[in-house]
Amino acid sequence: MRRLERGRLVLATHNPGKVVELAELLNPQGLEVVSAGELGLPEPDETETTFIGNARLKALAAATASGLPAIADDSGLCVHALDGAPGIYSARWAGPGKDFAVAMARVNDELGDKPRSAHFICALCVAWPDGHTEVVEGRVDGTLVWPPRGGNGFGYDPMFLMDGRDATYGEMARAEKEADNHRARAFAQLAALLPAVVQ
Secondary structure, three states: OOOOOOOEEEOOOOOOOHHHHHHHHHHOOOOEEEEEOOOOOOOOOOOOOOOHHHHHHHHHHHHHHHHEEEEEEEEEEEEHHHHOOHHOOOOHHOOOOOOOHHHHHHHHHHHHHOOOOEEEEEEEEOOOOOOOOEEEEEEEEEEOOOOOOOOOOOOOOEEEEEEEEEEOOOOOHHHHHOOOOOOHHHHHHHHHHHHOOOO
């Protein structure tokens, strides 16, 4: 396992929300986060068939183009009765306008009377300019509710009820959701790759 050194790290995303979330995690480790968008790097086509594959593709593209280590995530909702859909196409189900009300309605319509169990996955990949990669993956299981509940979060959050919870992700405060979700669980594994914190 290769650990990161203190210094600059490219976040392979053009999503400002992900930049803020990852920066909060990584800055205390002595890592200066800069996004692919800030560097003017292009967004690669996500041509892989798994979350891990797409995270690796994005991280390698950013590391190669920038000459710096890079981190990328790929995440989505997997509905068991829909054979894992929308899965890696979770964002695409929202259409070009990124309208997740449309995406949630599609999930609900396609489910009909089928069982409503589902899980969220987050794959994180750290890549170096020499092509080396390290990948971790976090998962949370739950049930889909209808109609959606709550206006917090993003994506499919208002219809996802994590096992053991009474509130959907859409009803939770940001801090409560981020304390234990698929991304938090992946981040916890990522800690093994991070520089030791200097006290």
